[in-house]
Amino acid sequence: xxxxxxxxxxxxxxxxATQALRRGHTVTAIARDPERIALDHPxxxxxxxxxxxxxSIAAVVDADSVVLSGLGTDVAGVLSDGAKAVVAAAPKRIIxxxxxxxxxxxxxxxxxxxxxxxxxxxxxxxKIAADNAVLAAGGTVFxAGVLSDxxxxxxxxxxxxxxxxxxxxxxxxxxxTVAAAMLDEAENPxxxxxxxxxxxx
Numbered sequence: 001x002x003x004x005x006x007x008x009x010x011x012x013x014x015x016x017a018t019q020a021l022r023r024g025h026t027v028t029a030i031a032r033d034p035e036r037i038a039l040d041h042p043x044x045x046x047x048x049x050x051x052x053x054x055x056s057i058a059a060v061v062d063a064d065s066v067v068l069s070g071l072g073t074d075v076a077g078v079l080s081d082g083a084k085a086v087v088a089a090a091p092k093r094i095i096x097x098x099x100x101x102x103x104x105x106x107x108x109x110x111x112x113x114x115x116x117x118x119x120x121x122x123x124x125x126x127k128i129a130a131d132n133a134v135l136a137a138g139g140t141v142f143x144a145g146v147l148s149d150x151x152x153x154x155x156x157x158x159x160x161x162x163x164x165x166x167x168x169x170x171x172x173x174x175x176x177t178v179a180a181a182m183l184d185e186a187e188n189p190x191x192x193x194x195x196x197x198x199x200x201x
Contacts (some may be wrong), residue, residue, distance in 0.1 A: 001026070002026045002064070003025050003028070003068060004029075004030070004060060004065050004066065004067045004068070005017045005028070005067075005068050005069075005070065006030050006049075006069040006086065006101050007070045008027075008031050008037050008039075008046070009029075009031035009032075009034075009036035009174045010031075010071075010072060011070075011071050011147075011175055012070035012097060012147065012175045012179065013070030014038060014039060014070075015178075016068050016179045016182060016183065017039055017044065018035075018039060018179075019176070019179050019183055020183055021041045021043055023183060023187075026027075026043045026045075027045070028039075028045045028060060029044060029046050030060060031048070032048065032050050033068055034047060034048050044095070046085075047060055051081050051085050052078065054089075055086040057086060057089050058085070058088065058090075060152060062089070063090055063091065064092055065092060065093075065094045066091065066092055066095070067091045067093070068182050069086065070098060070148070070178070070179075070189050072106075073123070075104050076122040077126055078126070079126050079127055079130035080126050080129040080130045080133065082183050083096065083129070083133040083134050087134065087136075093138075093139065093186070093189070094134050094137060094139030094140070095140050095142070095185050096131065096134040096139055096142065097141075097142055097144060097178065097182070098130070098131045098142060098143045099116065099120075099143060099144065100143040100145045100164070100167065100197065101116050101143075101146055101167045102120070102124060102131070103127065103128040103131050103132070103143075104131065104135075104195045105143040105161055105164055105197070106113065109167035110166045111167075112166055112169070113167040115169065115190075116167075124175035131195070135194070138192055138193045139192075140185050140193070140195075140196055141194075141196070142178060142181060142182055142185075142190060142195075142196050142198050143197055144173050144198050145167075146173070147172065147173065147175050147178065148173070149175060150172070150174040150176070151174060151176055151179075152177050152180050153174060153177045153201060155200065155201040156177045156180060158181045158184060158185070158190070158191075158196050159189060159197045160191065160196065161195050168169065171200075172200075173198055173199065173200045174200070177200055178191050181196070181198035182198070
């Protein structure tokens with residue numbers, strides 16, 4: 001497949017690009033500064049793009065594109081800008097990274113998820129708006145727990161919201177596990193227009 005990885009210079013985006021290449025896909029990696037994408041491969045193309053500049057995203061994404069986003073930010077507004085820019089470019093599919101315990105997964109995550117509101121502040125409504133834009137476009141949003149830099153879990157699985165565990169700040173999931181789940185969805189869509197949960201076991 002020809003996959004587009006958004007925010008490919010970040011840790012999750014880099015995991016997505018690396019695993020996609022390992023699986024034999026061709027990857028177009030987007031970052032504000034493509035030179036910061038610490039990866040080289042014959043099937044990798046690095047391009048400059050900024051989610052606050054929709055034209056730069058539209059120049060790379062087309063109707064045949066499958067977009068996987070590793071976008072994360074400390075600045076409110078960036079995620080919803082990114083979601084709008086990707087949706088406006090009208091790709092075939094969008095697979096987006098969100099946070100477990102926010103928006104659609106808040107209820108199933110339970111009372112423990114309330115801590116996210118304090119932690120995320122004004123970024124919380126931004127995350128929810130971005131998720132909702134992707135879901136409305138038929139995309140899949142992966143709600144991951146607290147991310148770690150551990151290896152991919154050998155017992156990993158992907159579940160729907162009905163199997164959501166209680167929110168636990170200590171129950172981390174590795175970026176490699178999340179990337180693998182997102183790529184599984186790109187290859188074999190199971191959750192179009194829905195929230196999916198990448199679980200370590």
